[in-house]
Amino acid sequence: MARSRVTIRDVAARAGVSHQTVSRVINESKQVRPDTRARVESAIAELGYRPNATARNMAKGRTGTLACIAPNLTDYTFASIIDGAETEARRLDYFMLSASAHDEETFAYLVDDLANSRRVEGIMVINPYADQRHRHLPGDFPTVFAGARPREEATDSVSLNDVEAAREATQHLINLGHQRIAMITGPMAEDCSQDRYLGYEQALQDERLTISSALIAEGTWLAPSGYDAYQRLSHLDPAPTAVFVQNDQMAVGVLRAARDLGLEIPKQLSVIGVDDIPLAAYFAPPLTTLKQDFDNIGREAARSLIRAVEQPDAPTQQLRLPAELIIRRSTGPGPG
Amino acid sequence: MARSRVTIRDVAARAGVSHQTVSRVINESKQVRPDTRARVESAIAELGYRPNATARNMAKGRTGTLACIAPNLTDYTFASIIDGAETEARRLDYFMLSASAHDEETFAYLVDDLANSRRVEGIMVINPYADQRHRHLPGDFPTVFAGARPREEATDSVSLNDVEAAREATQHLINLGHQRIAMITGPMAEDCSQDRYLGYEQALQDERLTISSALIAEGTWLAPSGYDAYQRLSHLDPAPTAVFVQNDQMAVGVLRAARDLGLEIPKQLSVIGVDDIPLAAYFAPPLTTLKQDFDNIGREAARSLIRAVEQPDAPTQQLRLPAELIIRRSTGPGPG
DNA sequence: GTCTAGAATGTGACCGGTCACATGTTACCG
């Protein structure tokens, strides 16, 4: 396997043609006579020639590479968006480089490096509002938000329809006969938490149920914060009979807090989450949740980004995908 | 922000020097007089010049990019290795492109494309023995295995010390007074499963406990297979009082199977896993396990790969990292 | 004041492709 430095001109010499003809052959131009093509192809095979991607990028002024920047690559929700995006990008002949930027400074540095050195042609951002990182995005560079909607910026985005998902979750609890329904939110600085808040409110309003800020606690998306938040809510009198938790990790924390308080789920407390994390069915009890189609969010985000790269003048678009209610055993009939 | 096509020659013209001097400035050569440097630097600033990464790669014959190929990017163990590797690679001035190859064919295609087109300088492979994918690796290209040891190939690798970890897990159960200890393995085609098998055997042998193949069941690494495997083991008479499960996902399946069978954990059955997955502490009961330092495996793998890239003649090395016993509540004293 | 080493800077080729355009061939027409 001669992986060495065989160039297009070596092949040309061997086949007795010009380097341009070789270029035509590897680019499948039809302007080549079959016998010439055959001669070039056998020269390519004999020499083990492979086109050099860097040189090609250089000449064409493109890199065929996109970047995805997330706070980390391990969070299941991020990872599955990335996986979907990477696969779709590859299907469309792009490579995807994913980087974790756990703080704003790293994010700023990365964006600057990747975009300005023209190493990538577009950037996909997961969690642009985790801190003030969105402010470091260049205005004139193809960008897409995955899993979040833009605020004022005109940026392409693909995410869950948060309002609708939250409304469905809350409605599910209402349908089961619950009236005193608490909510544990993500950080309220994030639009996603606000949108889910909105959906919860709308569902309650639609059913003429009262909304009380006492029933709402803020968390961090992580399990321990769900645990703590529920501890606080459990002191209420009367206690809520159901909780809509804005993500599964926190919901799992609630499950454990309830268990530690000696509560039976779903008999004394119904719990519903959002995401459908991998082992959701293996907690005690198996978790009812609204499943996000992360893979599809990733795929659509990749498509959106590639569109932005290839058609710079296309209008931006916001895609909001639906969630699917997965009923397991952490929700049950309300009192009465 | 003029991100357009300002080249090194534009800067040179503006600063009244040659393009080479500009090159020296951006490469921090000390062979430039301070006043010249200042002139060039202000020209760079005024024009908003940024070096083009592709052109630089082209001229230097390198790409500064590595690839990581895993069966998927969502599995927590893979994702955390990748995250660690990506961060370390970046610290060492490389970018990392991660791709998921869920089947052997995709893997072969990817490797071929990435390596032969010289798009990347080295490849990190996660789970090279998932199928026959390792056979598609080029022999003369920098490669490292992360999370697995090589068989006959002389390939760099970084992974858990599986034998030792399994021995520790089994020993923990023995120390608690268990004598009838079952094991649920991963697919026995994988070396990792075999090594953990070995560690289990060694621990039992050291304590003169009998090893019975009836006590061993094979799984797939996934939770449902743990569930099924334990169902089978539970029919044994006498039943095992403890199970060493080769990973946490399957262990979680065992937890649920035991619960469904009405068994109390750890009173009637002790369960220990391997990995320490994110919500291990939130299952019922919280899972005792051997924690892998995935982040470090990733970092070391990146270092290893970069060494292989930069010093092609360095001998290959196999790094085996230790696990840490995390005692939670799924293991308890044996009978008697 | 001249010589010379070493530092500072400039020149042109080169990395390996693609592009625009020039040239050479073929085939079909009157």
Place this chain on the structure above:
DNA sequence: CGGTAACATGTGACCGGTCACATTCTAGAC
């Protein structure tokens, strides 16, 4: 059989850097 359009192939510049080497400048020694 010449003319010409369409096809096939060749030529050299170019993408934006770096490299090797040539040239110019500076400063210290004689």
